Amino acid sequence: MTPLLDITDLSIRFRTDDGELRAVDGVSLQVAEGEVLGVVGESGSGKSVTALTVMGLLAGDAAVTGQVRYRGADLLTMDPTKRRALCGPELAMVYQDSMAVLNPTMTVGRQIAMVVRHHRGGTKKAAMERAAEMLDLVGIPDVRARVADYPHQFSGGQRQRILIALALCCEPRLLIADEPTTALDVTVQAQIVELVRKLRSELGMAVVWVTHDLGVLAGLADSVAVMYAGRVVERGPVDTIYAGPRHPYTEGLLRSLPRLDAAGERLTAIPGGLPDLTQPIPGCAFSPRCGWSTEHCTEERPDLHEIETLHASACFRAAELPAGLPADPDEPAVRPVEVMHR
Amino acid sequence: MSSALVTPAVPVVRSARGRFEAWRRFRRHRMAVLGLAVLATIALAVLVGPLLIGYDSETIALASKNQPPSLAHLMGTDELGRDQLVRVLDGGRLTLSVAVSAVVFSLVVGVVVGAVAGYVGGALDNVLMRVVDVFYSLPSLFVVILLVILVGAGFWPIVTAIALFSWMNTARLVRASYLTLKQREFVEAARGTGVGHLRIAVRHILPGALGPIIVTATLGIAAAILSESALSFLGLGFQPPQATWGGLLYEAQRPVVSLGHWWRGLFPGLMIFLVVLSVNYVGDGLRDAVDPKRRRS
Amino acid sequence: MTDDVLVRASGVGKHFPVRRGVLRRTAGAVRAVDGVDLDIHRGEIVGLVGESGSGKSTLGRVLLRLLEPTAGAVTFDGTDLTGADRHVLRRVRPRMQMVFQDPYSSLNPWMTVGATVREALDVNGIGAQAGRDRRVGELFDLVRLDRRMVERMPHELSGGQRQRVGIARALATEPEFVVADEAIAALDVSVQAQIVNLLRDLRAELGLTYLFITHDLAMARYLCDRIAVLQLGRIVEIGPAADVAERPRHPYTAALLSAVPLPDPPRERARTRLVLSGELPSPAAPPPGCRFHTRCPFATDVCRTQEPVLTSESSGAVACHHHNELAAELHAITTGS
Ligand SMILES: Nc1ncnc2c1ncn2[C@@H]1O[C@H](COP(=O)(O)OP(=O)(O)OP(=O)(O)O)[C@@H](O)[C@H]1O
Ligand SMILES: Nc1ncnc2c1ncn2[C@@H]1O[C@H](COP(=O)(O)OP(=O)(O)OP(=O)(O)O)[C@@H](O)[C@H]1O
Ligand code: SF4
Ligand SMILES: [Mg+2]
Ligand SMILES: [Mg+2]
Numbered sequence: 001m002t003p004l005l006d007i008t009d010l011s012i013r014f015r016t017d018d019g020e021l022r023a024v025d026g027v028s029l030q031v032a033e034g035e036v037l038g039v040v041g042e043s044g045s046g047k048s049v050t051a052l053t054v055m056g057l058l059a060g061d062a063a064v065t066g067q068v069r070y071r072g073a074d075l076l077t078m079d080p081t082k083r084r085a086l087c088g089p090e091l092a093m094v095y096q097d098s099m100a101v102l103n104p105t106m107t108v109g110r111q112i113a114m115v116v117r118h119h120r121g122g123t124k125k126a127a128m129e130r131a132a133e134m135l136d137l138v139g140i141p142d143v144r145a146r147v148a149d150y151p152h153q154f155s156g157g158q159r160q161r162i163l164i165a166l167a168l169c170c171e172p173r174l175l176i177a178d179e180p181t182t183a184l185d186v187t188v189q190a191q192i193v194e195l196v197r198k199l200r201s202e203l204g205m206a207v208v209w210v211t212h213d214l215g216v217l218a219g220l221a222d223s224v225a226v227m228y229a230g231r232v233v234e235r236g237p238v239d240t241i242y243a244g245p246r247h248p249y250t251e252g253l254l255r256s257l258p259r260l261d262a263a264g265e266r267l268t269a270i271p272g273g274l275p276d277l278t279q280p281i282p283g284c285a286f287s288p289r290c291g292w293s294t295e296h297c298t299e300e301r302p303d304l305h306e307i308e309t310l311h312a313s314a315c316f317r318a319a320e321l322p323a324g325l326p327a328d329p330d331e332p333a334v335r336p337v338e339v340m341h342r
Numbered sequence: 343m344s345s346a347l348v349t350p351a352v353p354v355v356r357s358a359r360g361r362f363e364a365w366r367r368f369r370r371h372r373m374a375v376l377g378l379a380v381l382a383t384i385a386l387a388v389l390v391g392p393l394l395i396g397y398d399s400e401t402i403a404l405a406s407k408n409q410p411p412s413l414a415h416l417m418g419t420d421e422l423g424r425d426q427l428v429r430v431l432d433g434g435r436l437t438l439s440v441a442v443s444a445v446v447f448s449l450v451v452g453v454v455v456g457a458v459a460g461y462v463g464g465a466l467d468n469v470l471m472r473v474v475d476v477f478y479s480l481p482s483l484f485v486v487i488l489l490v491i492l493v494g495a496g497f498w499p500i501v502t503a504i505a506l507f508s509w510m511n512t513a514r515l516v517r518a519s520y521l522t523l524k525q526r527e528f529v530e531a532a533r534g535t536g537v538g539h540l541r542i543a544v545r546h547i548l549p550g551a552l553g554p555i556i557v558t559a560t561l562g563i564a565a566a567i568l569s570e571s572a573l574s575f576l577g578l579g580f581q582p583p584q585a586t587w588g589g590l591l592y593e594a595q596r597p598v599v600s601l602g603h604w605w606r607g608l609f610p611g612l613m614i615f616l617v618v619l620s621v622n623y624v625g626d627g628l629r630d631a632v633d634p635k636r637r638r639s
Numbered sequence: 640m641t642d643d644v645l646v647r648a649s650g651v652g653k654h655f656p657v658r659r660g661v662l663r664r665t666a667g668a669v670r671a672v673d674g675v676d677l678d679i680h681r682g683e684i685v686g687l688v689g690e691s692g693s694g695k696s697t698l699g700r701v702l703l704r705l706l707e708p709t710a711g712a713v714t715f716d717g718t719d720l721t722g723a724d725r726h727v728l729r730r731v732r733p734r735m736q737m738v739f740q741d742p743y744s745s746l747n748p749w750m751t752v753g754a755t756v757r758e759a760l761d762v763n764g765i766g767a768q769a770g771r772d773r774r775v776g777e778l779f780d781l782v783r784l785d786r787r788m789v790e791r792m793p794h795e796l797s798g799g800q801r802q803r804v805g806i807a808r809a810l811a812t813e814p815e816f817v818v819a820d821e822a823i824a825a826l827d828v829s830v831q832a833q834i835v836n837l838l839r840d841l842r843a844e845l846g847l848t849y850l851f852i853t854h855d856l857a858m859a860r861y862l863c864d865r866i867a868v869l870q871l872g873r874i875v876e877i878g879p880a881a882d883v884a885e886r887p888r889h890p891y892t893a894a895l896l897s898a899v900p901l902p903d904p905p906r907e908r909a910r911t912r913l914v915l916s917g918e919l920p921s922p923a924a925p926p927p928g929c930r931f932h933t934r935c936p937f938a939t940d941v942c943r944t945q946e947p948v949l950t951s952e953s954s955g956a957v958a959c960h961h962h963n964e965l966a967a968e969l970h971a972i973t974t975g976s
């Protein structure tokens with residue numbers, strides 16, 4: 001079966017003053033019909049840029065290579081008009097940047113109604129009804145009155161929910177959600193997750209859910225892809241990855257979490273940060289921060305390879321990982337040495 | 343501490359980067375670059391051209407009157423035997439100075455009024471917008487005529503008269519930009535770090551209003567050239583023998599229609615057309631250049 | 640004890656007028672914050688949790704006088720900020736800062752991020768002119784951003800990178816009090832951990848005080864000394880972080896806790912939750928009685944008619960008519976059994 005969305009060897013480079021920045025470097029991802037793929041990864045690892053490329057909305061001076069096939073047709077080479085027609089009823093996205101999507105001078109009700117009418121026609125009144133219904137579904141209280149409000153009159157989380165309503169109003173076949181619930185409290189988040197689950201089981205909607213909230217993915221995703229420095233470093237079924245991560249970065253992520261049931265002195269952060277993406281990275285991009293790193297890791301780049309069925313990792317030492325980590329690198333992640341004295 | 347943290351001290355070269363970026367974005371527009379080149383050529387030509395050509399724009403030479411374009415007279419001559427090329431270049435200098443001055447003048451007024459109205463809001467906004475309405479509703483031509491009669495024709499009266507009735511669009515658009523942008527969180531954030539109102543209005547919001555400002559400026563140049571022609575047409579602009587593009591075009595009406603002296607109309611018209619078109623393309627390019635997020639389409 | 644209160648809110652309210660119709664006539668008000676009393680002590684980290692739209696950001700803004708309260712008063716280090724004039728505010732502003740919730744709209748899109756941070760130094764005259772660029776670099780190091788990013792425009796950064804620029808800007812003026820509004824929400828967990836550790840270190844070294852607005856209860860539990868729970872503009876529970884997170888006394892807190900997703904797929908899927916149902920109350924017309932009663936599974940008649948007041952308990956305070964009877968039940972819900 002051909003997957004619904006099939007990204008192969010996608011690379012995205014930005015021209016910057018410091019030279020070419022490889023924001024995405026050979027990413028391949030597949031999403032099947034009705035599947036929920038969770039994408040997690042370091043901040044700046046290329047998640048949003050990948051999502052925007054699928055939607056054809058990348059800003060700036062970027063060179064894009066590779067293929068993004070949606071139901072067999074390559075979106076990157078598709079005729080722009082045809083592609084735009086897909087956005088809405090087929091593909092829809094919840095953007096991380098709410099103010100770039102919402103028009104500050106138009107009431108939110110009208111904005112949603114406009115999208116509805118554009119794709120589905122119908123009367124203004126029916127579209128407005130649909131808008132109100134969607135806003136209600138995402139849990140905006142007092143909808144009747146609030147459809148006439150402007151974006152800046154909503155709280156951060158409410159704006160995010162308006163975006164979700166906007167994306168879901170045409171019942172897309174594939175939803176790409178870029179950190180859709182970061183600004184939401186847990187109860188509303190649970191409500192949104194429930195809504196997405198429902199749409200998925202009723203309409204077979206597939207979802208790419210970009211987040212750093214490993215908890216949400218645990219309950220929602222079928223499979224997970226972990227990104228680091230523009231590449232996918234691990235992917236597999238959600239249970240497998242959480243129970244037995246096979247990449248040191250994934251492992252570190254899971255250990256960085258504060259737990260409600262345990263209050264430690266310090267959070268175990270992964271020391272260091274993302275490498276400079278304008279410089280060529282000869283070996284494993286994670287090696288400067290990795291407790292497992294060997295000389296081999298700094299010289300050759302590990303490719304994503306399958307270690308068990310459906311579970312792939314881009315780490316040379318993936319097989320050894322379950323045995324447990326070597327000595328703990330017990331170094332404070334951030335040392336506030338540079339704080340000026342008053 | 344990991345080595346990733348030890349990065350060399352990089353100076354924060356402000357604005358220089360922004361300017362370079364803007365130029366890069368501008369350059370992506372072929373037509374804008376071409377327009378800029380055309381404008382530069384025309385500007386250079388009207389400034390130094392007349393000095394290089396052997397004719398004077400006001401010397402009458404009846405022996406060579408009404409000649410079509412030739413090597414001696416590239417744009418032909420008029421009914422008094424004056425060289426058209428020199429007259430077009432000379433007139434261009436005046437027309438362009440009037441247009442640019444009027445646009446600058448009206449932009450300053452429009453931006454200040456719009457920014458104050460939009461930023462301060464409330465009663466002041468109301469008052470200023472009523473003033474705008476009043477200016478819209480005044481019979482502008484009538485007032486201009488009155489003004490020119492009272493003060494007398496001349497460069498500054500004409501510039502002032504044109505500017506006085508062309509700043510309102512800018513004011514409205516700038517006000518609208520300020521109204522929406524001042525709601526944005528980054529303005530609040532700046533206020534929170536202690537940035538004063540003037541600096542917020544100028545440094546934080548004005549760049550966001552540049553798009554509409556450029557649009558009105560481009561339209562303004564064309565409108566100013568036309569207004570100046572209209573004044574000349576009414577005999578209230580610059581008086582012959584002083585040439586302007588509008589004036590030349592006006593004088594050409596009869597010769598073109600009844601005598602078939604096409605060159606009389608073609609060249610001044612072509613110049614106006616070229617300038618207006620180029621300014622529009624340059625405006626497009628500028629609009630992209632000042633918007634860092636604009637996508638290429 | 641009173642003199643080490645850095646920020647005090649007494650009876651603070653913020654109502655936004657609701658305008659309707661073509662004439663935009665005022666037709667009621669959204670009571671975003673409604674009668675909040677809160678003392679924040681020097682060096683303390685107070686967590687502010689609550690559902691989306693409950694007024695957390697608004698309260699944060701009012702405390703910093705980015706918004707003028709419509710009721711009550713806010714004092715900062717003994718200075719009354721309500722109705723304070725420009726000169727007073729100018730003096731106080733750099734001492735209190737906010738990290739904004741939305742990293743996309745809180746950075747000026749026409750300025751490089753370095754210039755944004757530097758502006759905070761410039762307008763407050765911090766450090767010598769010449770040293771400011773270096774200081775900007777140091778701030779970038781502090782929030783774990785590559786120094787070369789000072790030259791970037793906001794749209795060239797990822798969400799998490801922008802968020803860190805916002806944190807750097809807030810720290811630039813060396814404030815004593817920081818309102819961190821979902822400051823780490825846009826960051827992946829490993830950077831979150833770094834930043835949270837940084838915030839803790841800054842407090843230890845400089846005695847910084849924070850109001851930490853979050854929806855991540857695990858993080859609040861971990862980082863904060865006290866947690867305040869906001870619901871429809873009112874504090875419904877406040878107390879030491881461990882108590883609130885482990886032995887909630889308000890059903891709403893328990894509901895929040897039981898909705899925290901666990902990073903453990905089988906357990907997460909199998910979990911029983913206190914799911915809230917019932918009508919979402921409107922902040923423009925809060926229900927009579929307890930504001931939570933429309934969704935509270937334990938509501939009784941008294942809840943529907945009488946508004947519970949925030950009553951002090953052993954270590955905190957709670958506003959629920961039945962908090963005594965419910966203690967055991969709520970505890971069971973929180974532990975997920
Ligand atoms: N227009 C641009 N010009 C230059 N660099 C860019 C541009 N857009 C993004 N980048 C860079 O590309 C990288 C990937 O960015 P992206 O927004 O995809 O990150 P992300 O994974 O979504 O992170 P986050 O979780 O923080 O949102 C970042 O290092 C960012 O700085
Ligand atoms: N400028 C405004 N005009 C009208 N209503 C507003 C305005 N700002 C906020 N509100 C309303 O006030 C209420 C509280 O908003 P606030 O931003 O404080 O919520 P919050 O607790 O921060 O929520 P979130 O977690 O979603 O950010 C919301 O109902 C919101 O719609
Ligand atoms: S390849 Fe080496 S450096 Fe990279 S993650 Fe694996 S062990 Fe670490
Ligand atoms: Mg992102
Ligand atoms: Mg908020």
